[in-house]
Amino acid sequence: MTASDATPDLPPSDDIVSLGAVALSRAIHSRAVSCVEVMQAHLAQIDRFNPVVNAIVALQDRDALLRQAGERDTQLAAGNSLGPLHGFPQAPKDILPVAGMVTSKGSPIYAGEVSQTDAVIFERMREGGALFVGRTNSPEFGLGGHTYNPVYGTTRNAFDPTRSAGGSSGGAAVAVALRMLPCADGSDMMGSLRTPAAFNNVFGFRTTPGCVPYAPSDDVFFQQFSVAGPMARSIPDLGLLLSVQAGFDARAPLSRRSEQPADFAHALECDMRGKRIGWLGDLNGHLPTEPGLMATCEAALRHFDTIGCVVEAARVEFDPERLWRAWIDLRSLTFSGTNGPLWRDTAKRALLKPEAVWEIERGLKLTSEDISRAVRERSAWYQAINTLFERFDFLVMPSAQVFPFDASLDWPHAIAGRNMDSYHRWMETVVPATMASLPALSAPAGFNADGLPAGLQIMGPVQQDLDVLRLGLAYERASNYATQRSPLLDQLT
Template sequence: MTAPDANSPSVPGDDIVALDAVALSRSIHARELSCIEVMDACLAQIDRLNPTVNAIVAMQDREALRTLAGERDAQLSRGESLGPLHGFPQAPKDILPVAGMVTTKGSPIYKDEVSKVDAVIFERMRKSGAIFIGRTNSPEFGLGGHTYNPVYGTTRNAFDSSRSAGGSSGGAAVSVALRMLPCADGSDMMGSLRTPAAFNNVFGFRTTPGCVPYAPSDDVFFQQFSVAGPIARTIPDLGLLLSVQAGFDARAPLSRRNDKPADFAHALERDMRGTRIGWLGDLNEHLAMEAGLMDTYASALRHFETAGCSVEAVNIAFDFERLWNAWIDLRSLTFSGTNAPLYRNAATRRLLKPEAIWEIERGLKLSGEDVSRAVRDRAAWYQAINALFDRFDYLLMPSAQVLPFDAQLDWPHAIAGREMDTYHRWMETVVPATMAFLPALSAPAGFGPGGLPAGLQIIGPTQGDLGVLQMGLAYDRASGYSSARSPLLG
């Protein structure tokens, strides 16, 4: 097939951005679309919708981006492909470093800091042919499940711009939902891939720690909570991006050597009939849930049965306050260990948001005995949830305890009349998978009261990342929820 003229697009921009990532990669490599056409279509979509939602920030020079796209076309004309992401516009989340780009972490402390190196995940995406057009917005230091910060402002929901996009990968989820990007990277410590995916009717995958190398980092030997992973509109798109991101890297000593990253893109088909699924629900009413949301989840569960699975409600005999207290201690320990110097410096301390100060002060007060107790409690929780995989192949939980809330709020202070005692208690539903080191996919679960998106976590056994995606694909085909378009798309 003759390549299209890069200077006169032959395919309407709306049709280009409507392509899923797998189809887009195929069309670029078949030379049915030029990389310049793809770049122009994405930039036009950003110009049309980003002013409403503020998802992509720190945009790069347009002519420089078109030049890079032209170079990608020239490579293909010589029969040279860099990889699955060849010519893909991408906007790395503004938390990990990207060489030559500002990495603010949503903080005025770093608003002018230009990174000198790529995080491994971005190094791999760049080598696979991605073109970095800007950054996706994140809350300050990634803290909290609502994307706003004093550097770039608030990111708004893809389905209702008066509502929260979730966080901390809120900019990434909105960019994908509104087709400004074909897929996107994110990170997750306490639901930062899962909450925004749920709020914007896309998929967000918290990978098993070590599946995707998390480096450079000063705490590579203690990197057990924050993970990097993909956000996409379909499971095959999720697998395509993850096939690039995943795999061993010696700079990340906890990364896994025996994974086969290509399987994420090419081994998703699986007959799920007979699969046993346990529904953890609201943890026997431990979790506060917004009115009507459990009914939305109940409707979503039926689609697993359509796919041939059996679904059984199950309770775990565990003290969830014990789990929560262990979690907030280990989280504060991790955050304070990295950021305590900012707290001790009066000039930078005044620029920290209250939630950051709260985390650091808690972490600095912890004793060795406190940390040891939290580690033991975490181990006990792992054994309790791991025992369920003797009876079930996968577990399900809500991705969020609330529907997208007013974007003007800092965070939900109460759910169904129950006061939230910390800034992140309203996100407690994502803690069980994080604390147990388990892979968890947030998949669209339909729309709750008011027509706002909801999401459901599919949780797999230890290092069962591929199986989670396979289950997600079968569920998505049965439910069809992911095909719902945002009204902002017109």
Template sequence: MTNDSTQPGKPPATGGIVELAATELSRAIHAREVSCVEVLDAYFAQIDRFNPQVNAIVASLPREQLRTQASALDADLARGESRGVLHGFPQAPKDIMPAKGMVTTKGSPIFKGQVSQTDAVVFDRMRASGAIFVGRTNSPEFGLGGHTYNEVYGTTRNAFDPSLSAGGSSGGAGVCVALRMLPVADGSDMMGSLRTPAAFNHVYGMRTSVGCIPHGPTDEIFFQQFSVGGPMARNVPDLALLLSVMGGFDARLPLTHRAANIDFRAPLVRDFKGARIAWLGDLGGHLPTEPGLLEVCDKALVHFEAIGCIVDRVLPQFDMESLWRAWLDLRSFQFAGTNRALYDDPAKRRLLKPEAVWELERGLALTAMQVFDAARVRSAWYECLRRLHLQYEALLLPSAQVFPFDAALDWPHAVGGQSMDTYHRWMQTVIGATMAGLPALSVPAGLDADGRPVGLQIIGRTQDDFGVLQLGHAYDLASGASKVRSPLLG
């Protein structure tokens, strides 16, 4: 049995194809109620309707070429052959990791027009499962920052209000999911890059455990533990469907773990009566938040109580500022190691945005002992959360400290009256899960009086990605969050 609970019925009208949940769409394609060509054309129509407003999909591929692929997939089904659950799904891989035969700019003018010769592991898996890549989803330069804009493609705009930020760095992916321009979407998350756009666009985005999904291959495969792949979707079963394709061991990447015993398409329904949940709020005032945001999050806690959870307000006993400093060092160390060649070339250095130069110069100035000391702090933080998880099934935090902001801004320079001392301090709420390597699912918390979306992080125990999905699914059933639509959809 899978978590797709739909039953065979009448074929959906072509115009209704994009409203199908991904689990429903996969079933309808395999039942040959709709053809892969019809699905592709339905999503093309949706892209044509919204992409000019929001600029979420970039580097689009020729449509006739894609229709030929869809026709071949229809022929496969006519012979009784399915490539997988994504058979006939239009997809647009995030413009950070390489996708074979497609432009991979990483949002940087340095790589403008560069065509990749190989696929990242996750993209290879998505193709093998039958996905049709129609273009790329937009990302900020090198994925830096929680606002999707760059000099190559411009700014991606919010699915609920195009005057606002879509979040980042998987901003294009989040908008595509919210506006039904893609049935599901891939993303990646180092510092909330799945969670922030999920919150800003009222969808679900999951930062997976370290090693759940292969990251790469790259030229360094041991130190890199912060950026992970993950799915974005309108609901949790759809999220699980894409995760079932993306996840799993790859011998080229030794940090991936063997999870053959985990079936991400198993039933998600579970009884949470008596489960204890910890609401961490603003960490005792440590996290500056925009006025009104915590109130929206507080109201969402009732949905956890409705499914039987006991919600306690908890403050971790840890020096959160030391965690922030350790994060700065480890992030800069990683980014500088990956991108030093760009800095060493004066012509390329001139093309880097200021935030990238700042990260590189910080990283290059670090000593080995500073990096090791930061790793010690990280280890202590993991132990703090491990102990907390002995008492609590999950920990809750806001997914972002601000509401979606003006898309013309570079980033929020002040939050709650407090000046931000770095370009990403306003995203500090997301570093806890990243530094501990824990699974974290951003779920929609609700809308404020102005219709701006807010999200909550559900942070699970070590490698308990499936348990996080189950809790997120129960929350969705209680809250009805996945039924909330962008006003742009009509």
């Protein structure tokens, strides 16, 4: 039994924030704690830690939040629960829109711009009872695996504030790790849920495209790289949030009708004995990794043995460099198509960070043949990795190629003596799942000698999101890595 599964007694206010999402929902619905007490406890935690790590930005008025929490208590007293998140403090990631809140995307171009509508994921969280206390910080336009921007500044790692929180859902990961939120939403195009989860010793889940509706948007057909999903301190907590986020919505025509979202919260128990796991490692030496990273991840593989799985080395018969070239072309195409007008406006171009300009200018230079070639390469990659699933039930590889790095850097320019040729090359390990549209869970994988976290990606066949979480739960229980608290929780208490 995990801490999230325990039925709580009436806890002191300071202990409320230690409850996971499942336990907190039970405590609220059993009236062991009031929504006002929950809000007060989390606001106090934000007061204590956010000045150190800068994870939650655009904080809302405290009195208004407490009034909203009181309204949730009144609803519950009348027997009206809005859902699993009733009374939950949440802080939507500052990329997708939230009605009545600023959506800056970390860019001075949009600083102060108030959204008029909710993204579907936030609409569902709000309807499920969540109260939005602010936004979680993200890099500008979500570009890069390090959360800093000129609007709100740098988000710092939950285990060492001198280090990066990862990105782009860096604010979400730190807020969850430091108990400022019981769980959090994020989005993931190139590891934006997975990298910060690894850097902060929490779980982040890149869902299969269509599992969580990604809308409203100017494009609801072509865009299939960015997905929304949950982040939490345990798999049951992750599943609880995903059960609210997932499911078909007609505004997102590629979203799925096939699954029952409630299964993510209530059908996680599964015997994993005999499951075959393929260890992709560093793609046979293609990916440079920081010293000690591979040893840490390989040591974590023994926990799959503990739960009865069979782990073997695996190799995809596909040149990873071909995959990378196709990826950066499709990424640049997507970003330049959306943000090209900002580049054409010389005043706004001057406000774009260099990485954004690089992506747009690359995208504008691509020809139709370039795009067609990249699309074919992506399809070939899917077929190659899908062939592995004839032999293996799941595939595993590191969530990041480095441990959390110096927060004053823009990005790691070299790994193990190998120069990185772009601002995101150091994150290449997350590309295989994205390009194949696989569900990918980043799970804690232990720590290096300096106490810095690492993570493992658990990848399943396309649309097998529930099975990935089932394996994640068994691994969580066997490994116990996720129970390791940040030292800041003791130092700043």
